[in-house]
Amino acid sequence: MTDATRPNCELAIVGGGPAGMAAAALAAELGVETVLFDEQPTPGGQVYRNIEANSRTRDALRDILGADYAKGLALAEHFRSSGAVYEPLSAVWQVSAGGKLGVSQNGKAYLTKARRVILATGAMERPFPIPGWTLPGVMGAGAAQTLMKASGVVPDRPTIVAGSGPLAYLVAFQLMKAGTPLNGIIDTSEKSVFGAGLAAIPLLSGFAGDLFKGLSWIAALRKMRVPILKGRKLAAEGVSRVEAVSFESGGRRQRLPASILLLHEGVIPNNQITASLRCKHVWDMAQMAWRPHTDEWGATSLDLVAVAGDGAGIGGSRAAVHRGRLAALDAACRLGRISRGERDERARPERRALQREAPFRTFLDRIYRPAEAVRRPLEDTVVCRCEEVTAGELRALVGEGFTDINQLKSFSRCGMGQCQGRMCGSTVAGILAESLATDMESVGYYRLRLPVKPLPVALLAELGNADSGSRPSLQVVEGDPSQRI
Template identity: 45%
Template sequence: MRATPKRDNYDIVVIGAGPAGLAATVFAAEAGLSALLLDENPGPGGQVWRAISSTPVAEREQLGADYWAGADLVQAVRSSGAEIIHRATVWSLDRNLEVGVSVGGASAFINARRVVLATGALERPFPIPGWTLPGVMTAGAAQTMLKSSGLVPDGRTVIAGQGPLLWLLAAQILRLGGRIDRILDTTERRNHIAALPHAFAFMTSPYFAKGLAMMREVRAKVRVVTGVNELSAEGDGQLATVTYAAGDRRETIPAGLLLLHQGVVPNVNLAMAAGVEHRWDDRQLCWSPVVDDKGNTSVEGIAIAGDGAGIAGMEAAVFRGRIAARAAVQALAPEEAAKLAPMAMLRTNLARAERGRAFLDTLFRPARQFRIPKGDTIVCRCEEVTANDILDAVAIGATGPNQLKAYRRTGMGPCQGRLCGLTVTELMAEARGKSPQEIGYYRLRAPVKPITLSELAAVAKTEADVNAVVRG
């Protein structure tokens, strides 16, 4: 693996080394095209297979078969002939398929004939009272520590929320000898009824048996409270207690660590900054890019694969990556595409991997009160903006997230809206009696990741750059 790109132009640039990005890179390289894989992490795998080449967790059953399934794909990428650069911050992508990337403190621009965005997913914001307290973190962050360093909680720990990742994390913590005092399940009871029409597809999917076994494993060791409809974290500068309500019961329990999770959503910042069209997904309650059946977007030459194109899980991400890469090869070198797996077969495999997804989306649809906060609950963590602050701004004229920036600076901190964007959209939509699609999202521009002025200054200057500055 190289520290910097060895050329300025590539046939295909893949951004993100998770399941979709790894699969896309292998296909592109197998076709004989020049392929560059960029990823900001120290090693390959994304979140699903994080630290797969370096994890200290040696016993395979502790992380599960799905985790180790990524080892073969990582090896395939490393032997494919593609260039791979880790610790690479991609901070810009435009309609001309020029990629701005920073590696080792210096930035450069790379030109691509095709780009596959495989930037994956982010955890959905979970804005409850006290969620900014030290001692409160996301389930994804805890899982990163577990996979990367083998660290598990040993003090009073509460896990709250819903979704497959919550149960997977709980099982992994327990297998590694960690402590979980209580699981607070926020799945709404009515969701079970709403999901029934999709139950048969789910029961005949690969996820049913694995999911059921995992939940039984966790329930045998941890007390699980279902129907939780209120949740808050309390403490004086540090988490001390968690208060919850489930039906008529309300309880406050001591806790030193609270792990929150209510699903994942596409990571859209880079795609939006590149001008890719996005739509509000009413089923998954998030923004998703508009893509065709090959992963192509509204911007010519940019495809999106994996959970960045809509949440569908690890196995589906692999096939989406292969489909996007095969389509790119077909466009650039049709004669080479014939060497790859047929598109029809890839689509059949994708449909099989996506089977049962509607059931999960419906069952684990997060409750309104855990998406749209009220009162003094913090919405924008970077600027410490509360729900009331946003409603006050709406009352005096803020019409959408971009106008709100001028009133309250929401979305202008280091996270660039990743932790507040969905909440702001839904909160303003409800306050103004409009749909999230009508309200819109933050207008995103490069750099989409924080970089220093020195990194920008290190961009190689060409004669055209100098002339442009002189003319400006």
């Protein structure tokens, strides 16, 4: 915190995106002592990153990022004026079931305890392992957009965007407007986006603007003669960096030159903290991802912990705001600031708004379901980037009798790198499920260890406000032994 010696707060919120800002603003207005911990220097999260600075500029970047991005300014301003305490550049590396948070900030680590915790950690790009994805020049489409928002930096070399999902086309459209030389878009989705969008207009009349917006990106890209190709079995080619992208399309192998390859196959909940807490999780078949099991208020299987926004299941930025407010209302009720009746009454418009958003999310989940080929990496494809383990090595271990995901982790070192399995966990689980001819629910997920963020031992040894009786335990909260994640 700003005063790192303060040992506690009523409500701790982790993450400064739409859900976190909305939850913090409402909770503070209801009289809850609220602290929002954010890894970024300013509020906004990934969706509205650097929104305050970019909204004040008059250069081309504001036009490139568009009106939807600009809407985040009102949310950030509301949060700033709410009275909630904002702790930027703060990495939360531990959350315990009892509400204790481990935080590193400005080169120091400290502990604080909250009576309630709302995790608003948002989403992350789905890992998209293809041959050559570890080459320099290959990165996520979301990462390219982050650079654009944070620094106004865009690729100035021949670029290809590959994958599926609305963000792939949005990033391609924004890069085209920024002057990036686009050599092509390789769409890996199994359904025709353009055809599905037009067919869905009568069914999603309330979202005609969203549909036409997405279709307009495609139309603008075609107008600028950017090749849009259906493709599968992608591979990045090159020696010291990516030089080309090869793929199957129309029954034959094609190859496009590129110096930058931006991959995107949708987003999944960022659930590192809830997994480390042993919260109950479920496998979401519609979104092909793990998510924490929550009630209608975002409360998890642990008494003090709730999840708001995309961290509880992908719903988009608009839905994240409403889910953040619902979590805040429940927190205020549990903390004695409002009655249950007032909580329920205030929740009604938020729930109606979420119901309005639901059909469009269902539509997106269906047309952008990851293709089967994407979920089955080839033998020589590196799955774990940290430890350089291939899909073939993992399948060989399964053939030798390693049928538990944590056995695979122990013997292959998959998931033991700095990312703690964020970039390989879902892929490894998919390989294991496929090899055993079972489902993801049965396979489960890695048993994560604390800290969930890289933390120098020196910081741990010099915790600013921890005496010998209150140092953090780096033992995993076991919870229900039958719960696999």
